[in-house]
Amino acid sequence: MQDSGVSILFKGINFQRLLGGLWVTLRIALITIGLSLALGLVFGLIMLSRRKVLRGISRAWLEIVRFMPQLVLLYMVYFGFARLFGWDLDGETSAVLVFTFWGTAEMGDLVRGAVSSIPPHQRESAEAIGLTPMQVCRHVLIPQTVRRLLPQAINLSTRIIKTTALVKMINVTEVLKVGQQIISQFYRLREAPFWVYLTIFILYFIICWPISALAGWLEKRWA
């Protein structure tokens, strides 16, 4: 039978292979998101520190991370460090390291922004009704911070998921790589790349869109 169009996707285990590749992407993304959110909370508090030195250093980190293309960082860790220090880092670990390095800085900045956007009067009027400093945090400051932070943190998560596509460049067999393998399997078929990439596009959409929508919904609800 002549192979044609979209049917190549369902030949043999091709679609399962794509999903498998997607899972690799997601696994990297999920670990990165978990680490970035947790470490980012701490980093955000450092950015808010009263000590100028700490604020300066954390600010510098954020700027560097923002200027640096993630791909360069990825190459630096995977190819550079591995050789230089003789580390035996696999692609996934390198990716998690690099993306966490970036995600932590971004999350920290979100935390800093959320905390400093709360008007000082909120703390004062909570203190004025006789709450202890702990109660002020628990009932007034933290809930308001979370409301501002959560939608943005969710948006950051979708950015992290998208960015993990880069790991293909350091030989991790994720969804794009699988896609290319399928395409080369049908190299005679002109429309193969289109269908494969369209499928990958839709898979990403199915994952990222609901997350984005959730962020939007929360933002509206808590506005």
Add this chain to the structure above:
Amino acid sequence: MDTILQVRHIGKAFEHNQVLRDVSLELDEGRVLVVVGPSGCGKSTLLRCINGLEQIDSGEILLRGEVISGQRKNLHLVRQKIGMVFQSYDLFPHMRVMDNLLLGPVKALGRPKEEVRAEAERMLARVGLADKAGVYPRTLSGGQRQRVALVRAMLMQPEILLLDEITAALDPEMVSEVLNVVLDLARDGMTMVIVTHEMRFAEAVADEVVFLEDGCVVERNPPEVFFHRPETERAKRFLQSFDYAPRRRAAQPGANTAEEQSAP
């Protein structure tokens, strides 16, 4: 009569800016002290020092004979006895009106929720907001928010209430609805220190007026003296700044309406 508040020779500076110099006051139970003075003279700072939002540099502050200044540890216990309402609308935006009201009495004082809720409902009704218990503050007008803020402070059953220009950020038509609540509290015998720029309200509510300038108490008199025959030149000048020549509507009948129409 019992003296509730004593402020003795307090001084306060921010960096090199001496904001309060040797200020002394005392206030008996059930009395209302109004503090007036030009912008920047230290009125807000004085109130903030009384409830410990700012630390004083010298002097002392006593509440019912107990020194409350100079400590940092159990400030929240002191503040439970001193209510304060600010100029900015400072309700907690993530809580409904009722939760705003319950937070202090329930969490800080540990009073039973249902008891406080019943009291809160009564007081909301008294300030004309019986139907607003379940809404979020952002749906309220400025005047409504300040009335809720007053109720929130009163539910702590404070010994004394500090009000810092609570109508200054309001649209003119909402000022009186808030000030009427304060007049009502005064009639009920609430002890208050009030900072305000509303001179007619000040005259109506005050048992005593303190005129502050450059961080010093320049004049201290009952309202009928202060507002009608002030003893100091500086108070006279200050009061004159509130007099303005009424607009000559008759002379320019068209100009005024045009202005009103073009207003946003």
